[in-house]
Amino acid sequence: MRFGVVIFPGSNCEQDVIRATRFLGFESEYIWHGDTDISGFDAIVLPGGFSYGDYIRTGAVARFSPVMAEVVRFAEAGGPVLGICNGFQILTEAHLLPGAMLRNRGLKFICKSVALRVEDSVCQWLDTAPGSVVRIPINHNEGNFYCDDETLARLDANRQVVLRYVEADGSTAPGGSAPNGALDDIAGVCNERGNVFGLMPHPERVVDPLTGGTDGQPFFTSIVRRLAEVAR
Amino acid sequence: MARYEIYVTYKQGIFDPPGATAERALVNLGYSGVESVKIGKFIRLEADADLATVAEMCQKLLANPVIEDYRIEIVGEA
Numbered sequence: 436m437r438f439g440v441v442i443f444p445g446s447n448c449e450q451d452v453i454r455a456t457r458f459l460g461f462e463s464e465y466i467w468h469g470d471t472d473i474s475g476f477d478a479i480v481l482p483g484g485f486s487y488g489d490y491i492r493t494g495a496v497a498r499f500s501p502v503m504a505e506v507v508r509f510a511e512a513g514g515p516v517l518g519i520c521n522g523f524q525i526l527t528e529a530h531l532l533p534g535a536m537l538r539n540r541g542l543k544f545i546c547k548s549v550a551l552r553v554e555d556s557v558c559q560w561l562d563t564a565p566g567s568v569v570r571i572p573i574n575h576n577e578g579n580f581y582c583d584d585e586t587l588a589r590l591d592a593n594r595q596v597v598l599r600y601v602e603a604d605g606s607t608a609p610g611g612s613a614p615n616g617a618l619d620d621i622a623g624v625c626n627e628r629g630n631v632f633g634l635m636p637h638p639e640r641v642v643d644p645l646t647g648g649t650d651g652q653p654f655f656t657s658i659v660r661r662l663a664e665v666a667r
Numbered sequence: 668m669a670r671y672e673i674y675v676t677y678k679q680g681i682f683d684p685p686g687a688t689a690e691r692a693l694v695n696l697g698y699s700g701v702e703s704v705k706i707g708k709f710i711r712l713e714a715d716a717d718l719a720t721v722a723e724m725c726q727k728l729l730a731n732p733v734i735e736d737y738r739i740e741i742v743g744e745a
Contacts, residue, residue, distance in 0.1 A: 492731055499728070528731065535733040537677075538684045581681060581734055616682070 436659045438463035439476035441506070441522075443497045448483035448519065448637065455642035456480075456655055468500040478515040478658055479506055481522030483574065483637060493536060493577045494524035503529055515658050516631045517560055520575055523623070523633030532624055532633045533590065534582035540616025544576040548647075549614060551598045551622050551636060552605055557629035558597040562657040568605040569650040571636035573614070573622075578635040580617040580624075590624060598623035598634055668715050668745040674738045675730045676707035707735075713745040 456463040486497035518526040555565035623634030638651030690704035730737040
């Protein structure tokens with residue numbers, strides 16, 4: 436099992452993803468954004484950061500990096516692609532995931548641990564029981580997920596909403612629990628097929644107990660289990 | 668070479684956090700007549716390209732059609 440972690444100019448969480456996946460016993464290697472050969476990787480991760488300085492819009496320029504044409508091809512062939520934070524923003528800009536990211540409602544960069552409910556979804560990247568509440572840090576300025584009503588209805592109908600922000604006890608506050616104002620408290624969505632997944636929280640930061648928890652582990656182990664099952 | 672001015676704004680109905688903040692701040696400063704503030708982007712582009720091509724640039728990169736509208740004005744020769 437080999438993860439490929441793409442480095443765009445301005446990415447800054449690629450080392451965390453490499454370390455987290457290796458900590459879990461998997462192979463993982465960097466992929467430079469200028470590369471056009473991603474063969475040999477079983478799963479691709481677009482890490483967090485500030486690709487191209489967030490100029491124009493977050494992810495808007497990275498989406499045209501040479502490697503992205505290959506990532507799109509890989510995703511369309513069913514290959515697993517995970518976008519974390521800026522990676523999620525890049526996936527929406529690349530139209531691999533629906534919606535777009537607006538600036539956080541309170542205009543503040545938010546960096547804190549949040550509670551998230553795992554939804555009953557078609558996502559291939561997460562086999563945690565639906566309804567479970569996990570704690571994972573967020574770290575962003577543009578995480579205010581938005582899509583139109585029609586898209587939201589489709590996301591619900593197709594079970595594409597993977598994670599929602601909740602209160603610590605798993606409930607939803609009146610008026611919503613998203614710290615950034617995200618529509619319908621959405622923290623993570625996948626495509627219809629479930630192989631492309633984007634989320635604003637950083638699961639790679641809670642893989643090693645040393646850094647404050649292990650709730651992020653299933654975000655990397657689930658896909659490995661799944662690929663092993665498919666291969667059998 | 669033509670000179671274009673492009674205005675990129677959030678689509679109708681999309682909450683604009685900086686606009687809403689500016690709106691509240693103006694009201695707090697005593698400008699009680701302020702009803703709405705929307706903040707967008709202004710792009711000045713000089714290019715050997717026709718209007719259709721500039722529209723394509725907006726669709727592809729300069730604006731995100733999921734959340735933003737754009738308006739292109741031709742302001743003359745560069």
